[in-house]
Amino acid sequence: MPELPEVETLCRQLDGIVKGEKILRSEVLDSLLGEIPQLAGHEFLGVARRGKFIDITLVGGLTVILHLRMTGRLFYQPGQAAPPFTNIDRPLPAYSRLIIHFTGGTLFLIDPRRFATVAVRPSSGAPAPVPDPLKGIAARVFLEMARTRTIPVKSFLMDQRAIAGIGNIYASEILFSAGIDPRRTAKSLTLGEWGKVKKAVGEILRRAVACRGTTISDWRDLFGKMGKNQDNLKVYSRHGEVCRRCGGTIERIKQGGRGTWFCPACQK
Numbered sequence: 001m002p003e004l005p006e007v008e009t010l011c012r013q014l015d016g017i018v019k020g021e022k023i024l025r026s027e028v029l030d031s032l033l034g035e036i037p038q039l040a041g042h043e044f045l046g047v048a049r050r051g052k053f054i055d056i057t058l059v060g061g062l063t064v065i066l067h068l069r070m071t072g073r074l075f076y077q078p079g080q081a082a083p084p085f086t087n088i089d090r091p092l093p094a095y096s097r098l099i100i101h102f103t104g105g106t107l108f109l110i111d112p113r114r115f116a117t118v119a120v121r122p123s124s125g126a127p128a129p130v131p132d133p134l135k136g137i138a139a140r141v142f143l144e145m146a147r148t149r150t151i152p153v154k155s156f157l158m159d160q161r162a163i164a165g166i167g168n169i170y171a172s173e174i175l176f177s178a179g180i181d182p183r184r185t186a187k188s189l190t191l192g193e194w195g196k197v198k199k200a201v202g203e204i205l206r207r208a209v210a211c212r213g214t215t216i217s218d219w220r221d222l223f224g225k226m227g228k229n230q231d232n233l234k235v236y237s238r239h240g241e242v243c244r245r246c247g248g249t250i251e252r253i254k255q256g257g258r259g260t261w262f263c264p265a266c267q268k
């Protein structure tokens with residue numbers, strides 16, 4: 001499942017390609033996406049991430065809002081726009097659900113499990129974003145948000161209503177980096193400990209963006225390339241292996257139905 005760094009990677013790559021380009025035609029291949037108006041004639045203004053939403057803003061006040069959910073991804077093919085895929089022999093990438101042809105190339109929404117969503121809305125109506133960890137959340141803000149939260153701190157970091165975009169891989173890595181035991185309740189962390197979490201959030205997410213995301217299974221960037229951040233993971237999926245910080249043994253537990261990896265010896 002794409003998390004914040006993966007979505008940020010797509011937004012940055014896409015923004016660099018489509019800005020100022022004109023849409024020639026849009027094709028909806030999957031009726032499960034619902035009613036999507038024809039986008040032909042619109043020009044791209046820019047692409048920005050809002051939590052894990054991808055906002056593609058068009059000149060004239062429309063925004064295409066994408067959420068990739070479980071298995072959605074975006075794929076770009078450069079080159080001249082071709083006739084509609086439905087009536088030519090050009091190979092269509094498997095699991096394509098939406099295609100946007102524009103002057104400089106073609107953008108595909110690919111999604112094997114079909115949970116991704118697309119909506120077209122007036123740009124002015126976008127909801128206010130929740131705090132974005134890539135832009136920095138102050139330790140005081142973490143402390144205040146967690147003040148009444150009795151859930152484990154790891155589940156709190158993954159609560160998308162409180163904080164946007166941190167999923168299972170990065171929550172485990174952040175708490176390892178901060179030296180915090182993921183089983184502790186969110187409200188038990190002190191201001192100083194939230195300071196360590198804040199620092200770890202920034203370092204780990206920025207590095208993951210610089211590496212174009214983490215490819216454990218099917219993540220690919222806009223150009224179909226694997227990310228490189230899997231080489232930086234210290235605890236995720238390393239149960240039974242040696243802790244690189246203290247020599248202890250990495251363990252795996254279940255929290256909220258998801259695996260959590262941590263070192264009981266050096267995460268307090």
Ligand SMILES: [Zn+2]
Pocket residue numbers: 243244245246247248263264265266267
């Ligand atoms: Zn350790």
